[in-house]
Amino acid sequence: MTAKTQRRRPELAAFLRTRRARVTPADVGMAPGLRRRTPGLRREEVAQLSGVGVTWYTWLEQGRPINASAQVLDAVARTLRLDQAEREHLYHLAEVPYVPGPAAEAQTVSPEVQGIIDGLDPLPAVVYNARYDMLALNAAYRALFPSLAVAPRSERNALWQLFSHPDCCSMFINRAHELPLMVATLRGGYGRHVGEPAWEGFIHRLLGASEEFGRMWHSGDVAPPGSRIKVVRHASVGELRLISTSLVIQGAPESRVVVYTPSDEQSHALLARLRTIDDPLIGCPRHARRVSEILAERAAVMDADTKDPASL
Template sequence: MSTEKNPLGVFLRDRRSRLDPATFGFSGRRRTPGLRREEVAQRSNISPTWYTWLEQGRGGAPSADVLNRIASGLMLTEPEREHLFMLGLGRPPEVCYRVAAGVSPRLQRLIDTLDASPALVRTAAWDIVAWNRAATIVMTDYDRLAPDERNILRLLFCNPTIRTFQHDWEAMARFVVGAFRADAARAGATSEIADLVDELCRASPDFDRLWRENEVISHGEGTKRLKHPDLGDIELEYSGFAVDGRPDLNLVVYNPIDPAVAEQIRRQVKEKQRTGQRVSAPELLGASGRSKTNGKPHARSREGT
């Protein structure tokens, strides 16, 4: 069968040819580099005949389980595993959630360039794992919080002072719970958030009530309104972005609508950089606002955090 008609086989042969047999305890003289087909089959716990057929383009489409075993046997990276599924099944693999250990230095440097736009990176469990200086001014100084306190839902539902910063706390809280549920499902983290959900249901009757409503909401774009103690009543547009290769992470950037507010934030960021001192900020100002689609508000209110 020609290369053009069997891209899966070409990809498999290429990846096994790159592996060092000695690394996996295989020995013996070889005419070609890499692992033999039967060795890949052994590492993948599948039939050598079935694996040979895959490389030869015979036997029909493989199952997702077989592809996952081969990906493990060939030690594929996540992008390579996704490519394997696209070749074998015409779709990406199911999302496999992993707990975020932080963000790359490149991503941190990127959000640090936004001197007037607060930016946050959150996990599917809504833990904040990265932020810029503008966020410490407009939201809260996450450096002052312990890692387990940097969770939006814990702050929102377990700290009564949060309500005083909201224009419409009820609508905002309902939006947050629905978006949280959607994010967890999208990242394949439904079972991983179970303990957090149980904790919040016990700690907050409001969260328990809203969680039982089973609402699912997208958190793509919208408007966020804050009662800021220094900046006054402000309004920001926000957009959410998936982090490529990390389905567990979401980048949210907030852009002040009023240029005067943006300039105030920029000045405070510069002052913070100059002095190296912390800038006081309210404890996670969750926002109230109208989510937008093509610049038009939805019929019902959408609240952002």
């Protein structure tokens, strides 16, 4: 037994005893019985409800050097009504690799998180989920990436904006370096969602829209989110060099805050200038249009749809 195991076993024993003490027979549909001196469940009751031997569970709770499988720990966790944090803690103490179950993918952020990214202004900040759906943004990010900010809800996805628009209108000058990393990050998230309709539909849609995405996707590369320099071309102010930093949000499954910090004085000045422009441009010099034009055009289309009897 290693020194680390020797320290963990007493912690495991104490943890199991406290969790067992808080679960009453009524909680698990058992009669309380007479002359019950133990608070909560007895050891033999936990063993019975978990489908394991009484001796084995007793040894586990005594901190003896026995092996436990993930299946058995899951059964004990269900009996003791452990939440996700407690279940993970149990796995760590028993020295069994923890694999979290599927979690609902975040589609919104809390007011507290929105307040945090608003407080980061004048630094651009956005919240993405693992699929690069934009969940929240601040005013500085809206000015920096106006095409994403004004897109219809179904298209508020960073990868969709990058791969469905002409290359000349891409806001990344270092596109050849940045896009493969973003696709590799997407694939890292996809591994946890294989077969889910929302993910499979999104990947299928991107494959149909962009051969470039297809080449990067089929490379099989995987990468985690990380800090790197993004060279951004903005039609209103020119070229900015920004350091993107990803921050994990506790309690929001697979969501992250991405903050953009100017990497030099020129970029800092251009970012400040950009904040003074009320109606920024979107696109390259050849196709540039103002945000107000795009919004007015979209409003006219929506108005026409509501007046068309076929749309009712």
